[in-house]
Amino acid sequence: MVTSPEEMQNEANKKFCVVVGNTVTGICTTSNAPADAKCTATDPGKVTVTSVPSDHLTILGTLSTTNIIMANWSKAMWQSVVNRAIRMLAWGPLGSHFFSAFATVN
Template sequence: MEAKCIIFGDTITATCSNMAQGCILSTGMNVMPIPSTAMSISGTLSTTNVIMANWSRNMWQTVVNRVVRAMASGALGLHFISAVATVS
């Protein structure tokens, strides 16, 4: 059975692992923490553009910092508690 989200205010706080039996927040019955896979997004960016391919890590970090700012100020910005992007 698929877990369902438990929402308090405007924030998803946990998941209910067994809707058939119900979830009780006060006792924690069938209440599970949000899985770490839902808490972060990772990926790989590659380019074939010769100029961009030779950018320094500093330059790429500047670009991903702009992406973080755009996410925070966009339509879903209120749904991010924090956002960090790191070039490795």
């Protein structure tokens, strides 16, 4: 099996999640560590732990509809739906997986 330089680089710089309880608290990258290091390497410079990148802390989205009745809803009606979704994120079955949630209607 031929290994390209890119594959060797990817193998040398594996990323793992640092989990405390049920929360991902950081990202661990192994650099030039053995393939099975998995963030347990004790050699200085082989393991780097960084915070979770901000682009992975936010979920953004757009909702659009072609339903003629819903398309004509007022901003207040849409805000009511959005508020209900926020409550479900906070208190529903996935509530423990969200630190906070907010949404706006433009």
